[in-house]
Amino acid sequence: MRLYDLILSNKNLVYVDALTDTSYGVNEFHQSITIDDRKAIVFLYTDNMIGSVEVFLNFLQSRFTVTLLSPQLDIQFKLELEEAYQPYYIYDPSRAAVDGFEVYEASSRIQLFKNLSEPDYPVHEEIKLLLSTSGTTGSPKFVKLSDENLVQNACSILDFLPIQPTDVTPLNVPVIFVYGLSIFTSNCIAGGKMICTNRDILQKEFWTDFDKYECTSIGGVPYVYEMLNRIGFFKKEYPSLRYMTQTGGILNHTLVQVLAEHGLRQQTQFFVMYGQTEAAGRMAYLPPKDLFTKNTSIGIPIKNGSFEIDPDSNELIYLGPNIFGGYAKKLEDLATFQRSERLQTGDVGRKDEDGYYYIIGRIKRIVKLFGTRMNLDEVELILKNALGGETFVCMGIEDKSILVLHLNEELAPERVKQVLKEKLNLHPSMVKVKFVASVPLTPNGKIDYRTAIQLMD
Amino acid sequence: MNMSPKLQEVFATALAIPSDQITADLAYQSIPEWDSMSHMILIAELESSYAIAIETEDLLEMNSVPNVISGLLKYGVEV
Numbered sequence: 001m002r003l004y005d006l007i008l009s010n011k012n013l014v015y016v017d018a019l020t021d022t023s024y025g026v027n028e029f030h031q032s033i034t035i036d037d038r039k040a041i042v043f044l045y046t047d048n049m050i051g052s053v054e055v056f057l058n059f060l061q062s063r064f065t066v067t068l069l070s071p072q073l074d075i076q077f078k079l080e081l082e083e084a085y086q087p088y089y090i091y092d093p094s095r096a097a098v099d100g101f102e103v104y105e106a107s108s109r110i111q112l113f114k115n116l117s118e119p120d121y122p123v124h125e126e127i128k129l130l131l132s133t134s135g136t137t138g139s140p141k142f143v144k145l146s147d148e149n150l151v152q153n154a155c156s157i158l159d160f161l162p163i164q165p166t167d168v169t170p171l172n173v174p175v176i177f178v179y180g181l182s183i184f185t186s187n188c189i190a191g192g193k194m195i196c197t198n199r200d201i202l203q204k205e206f207w208t209d210f211d212k213y214e215c216t217s218i219g220g221v222p223y224v225y226e227m228l229n230r231i232g233f234f235k236k237e238y239p240s241l242r243y244m245t246q247t248g249g250i251l252n253h254t255l256v257q258v259l260a261e262h263g264l265r266q267q268t269q270f271f272v273m274y275g276q277t278e279a280a281g282r283m284a285y286l287p288p289k290d291l292f293t294k295n296t297s298i299g300i301p302i303k304n305g306s307f308e309i310d311p312d313s314n315e316l317i318y319l320g321p322n323i324f325g326g327y328a329k330k331l332e333d334l335a336t337f338q339r340s341e342r343l344q345t346g347d348v349g350r351k352d353e354d355g356y357y358y359i360i361g362r363i364k365r366i367v368k369l370f371g372t373r374m375n376l377d378e379v380e381l382i383l384k385n386a387l388g389g390e391t392f393v394c395m396g397i398e399d400k401s402i403l404v405l406h407l408n409e410e411l412a413p414e415r416v417k418q419v420l421k422e423k424l425n426l427h428p429s430m431v432k433v434k435f436v437a438s439v440p441l442t443p444n445g446k447i448d449y450r451t452a453i454q455l456m457d
Numbered sequence: 458m459n460m461s462p463k464l465q466e467v468f469a470t471a472l473a474i475p476s477d478q479i480t481a482d483l484a485y486q487s488i489p490e491w492d493s494m495s496h497m498i499l500i501a502e503l504e505s506s507y508a509i510a511i512e513t514e515d516l517l518e519m520n521s522v523p524n525v526i527s528g529l530l531k532y533g534v535e536v
Contacts, residue, residue: 072489202485202493204517227497232513370494421473427495428473 003128003150004060007188012165017050018197018209026188029054031061033106039063039123040088041130041334043081045071048171048180050196055091055110056175064088065123065334067130067142068176074423077138084140085331086119126325126337131178131277133327136424137378143277144325144337150185152322153281156302157186160285161271162243167191167216170209172201179247179273182281183219201227214240221248221371225255234262243269243288248371249399250359256295263288274298274359278343280322283307284357297356307357308342309349315363316349317342365449367396369430376402379424386419387411393439395453401430403456409435432456460526464536467506468522471499484521499525507534 007013013026032054042064046052059066067087069078071094082090082098090098090113097103101113129150130142157163169187171194173180187194195213199206201224209215218241220228225246228234244259251259251272259270272286284307286299301307305320325337346364351357365376376394379402383392393405404416413433420426440451460479468479472490485491491499500511500519509532511519519528526536 200486200493202496202517203520207517223494227493230497230500230513231516235513425489425492427498429470429498 001151002147003154003185003189004057006151006154007057007060007185010165010189010191012192013188014193015050015053016193016195016213018195018199018213019049022050023193024050024054026057029057031058033058033110033112035059035062035064035089035106035112037063038088039065039125040119040121041065041067041085041123042089043067043069043085043087043091045069045073045078045090045092045094046175047071047198048173048175048196049198051093051110052091052175053171053194053196055106055112058106060128065127065130068181069132070136070174070176072425073136074138077423080138081140086115086117086121088115088119089113090115121331122335124325124335124337127334130328131181132176133277133373133375136372137375137382138423139375139378140329142328144328144334145280146325146337146339149280149322149324150181152304152320153182153279154185154189156304156320156322157182157282158190159303160287161186161245162269163187163190164216165190165192167242168193168195168213168240169217170195170206170213170215171197172206173219178275178277178281179219179221182275183245185281201233202231210238216240216242217244219245219247221368222246222251222255223370225251225259229255229258234258237266241266241268243271245271245273247273247275248368250296253295256292260292263291272297272299274357276318276343276345278324279305279318279320280324282322283318283320283343283345286356290356294352294354294356297352297358299356301357307349307351309351310344313363314348314350314360316345316347316357316359318345319343367402368399369396369402369426374402374424379420382423383416383419386423387415391439392416393447393449393452395449397432397453397456401432402426403453404431404433405436405439405452405455406433407436407439411435460522460536463506464526464529467502468499468525471495471502479522481522487521496520503529507532509534 015024098113104112104114106112126146127144128147129145133141175181175184269288274284275282282302284298308317323343325339347359348361350360367374379394380392395403416433417428417431440448442448465476469476472495474490515528519525529536
């Protein structure tokens with residue numbers, strides 16, 4: 001069955017608009033907006049509010065290929081992506097008009113922008129969803145996912161997460177990230193109420209909702225759990241809470257202890273998961289019982305998945321039916337969908353004697369700043385484009401900050417920080433800028449990042 | 458907004474915005490710069506600048522410029 005049909009057949013499924021306290025059965029969103037019957041790309045700048053959910057469901061049901069994008073994306077990035085991919089429709093409540101598009105009232109509630117040129121280009125039948133590999137850098141590189149990928153991923157999650165028809169799930173992780181999407185799809189298939197909200201965990205209203213609707217789970221990256229700890233979440237009683245999920249890195253030891261006590265006291269389960277956009281979501285999970293004995297592990301492969309470790313590079317290789325169908329970097333790339341058997345995760349892995357896997361390093365040039373994946377080569381390019389074509393060398397420091405090396409003695413560090421703040425919403429305190437006389441190179445003339453990172457003070 | 462240069466500086470650093478943009482109507486999530494991450498930075502900056510420990514319940518209450526000021530008053534901080 002298609003993802004949409006699985007969702008539509010969940011008779012317990014109700015979407016709650018937390019802002020107005022209004023509930024909608026999934027049937028009420030079935031073909032609730034009027035759209036053309038085409039195979040083309042649509043751009044949905046979605047948050048987790050009820051309108052975005054309704055639009056997303058309608059396009060899931062249609063033949064269109066859905067691209068999920070952040071509404072907070074820099075406007076210049078939005079325009080460049082729209083130029084490159086010629087979307088047939090755009091959903092973006094943050095804009096009143098889009099050049100080359102007309103305002104189209106798709107229903108009394110939903111407004112879209114329709115491309116005036118009625119673009120016509122081949123899109124492979126299997127491509128159902130495009131997800132950004134970075135989320136914020138505006139890179140035109142997308143992961144091509146099929147409906148089958150999404151269904152396989154959701155079903156593997158249902159195999160290990162205790163999702164029940166009576167569950168109440170707050171949508172506090174953005175669905176534009178594959179982790180948020182996984183929470184959305186798996187709960188739409190087998191859960192109960194979905195609380196649609198843009199409120200976040202630092203807003204009192206979020207917790208009022210959490211109590212009012214008796215939410216049964218919560219999810220987040222390690223940084224979210226650090227914030228939950230700081231706001232006293234683990235000291236309070238939430239009788240409805242049954243389990244928590246976490247992805248995007250390793251929790252610190254203090255938090256694991258806090259969770260241990262919380263789990264014992266309140267009978268909650270904690271699931272660490274490991275995933276990637278290229279796997280349509282999940283690849284591994286750590287069973288709750290193992291959290292305290294194997295707390296730095298990503299756990300064991302999900303159902304129907306398996307890992308291998310490359311004998312030469314020690315790279316973790318994933319095998320499973322949820323592996324994507326290749327990248328799209330331009331419109332022409334949408335004509336093909338080629339699933340591969342093996343996914344190179346870019347992470348260096350290790351397996352222990354009990355069959356549990358650990359991430360011990362990274363091969364790809366990627367940092368995860370507070371859970372958001374960022375490609376360092378793309379960050380270098382953004383700086384180069386914004387600052388007169390100069391050379392910048394960017395490196396991640398323990399997923400906490402970015403080190404930027406440059407060769408211009410006159411360049412004020414504030415300018416670099418300003419660009420990264422404007423373009424990527426990076427807080428200046430997370431950026432370290434340093435002038436160097438020269439950049440270390442490898443014998444074949446490439447930047448030697450291993451040596452370069454040692455130039456940090 | 459009537460506040461000390463010191464507090465203004467704390468806001469400007471934590472939210473990474475110019476001092477003249479710190480007005481009474483500024484609130485959590487009212488501008489892209491005041492998000493969950495900068496809120497945590499703000500709380501940490503307030504704690505170190507004024508040598509106080511902000512209680513968990515006050516952390517969510519201090520969600521606007523006026524509420525930060527009244528929150529600080531509670532801790533006996535002169536703003």
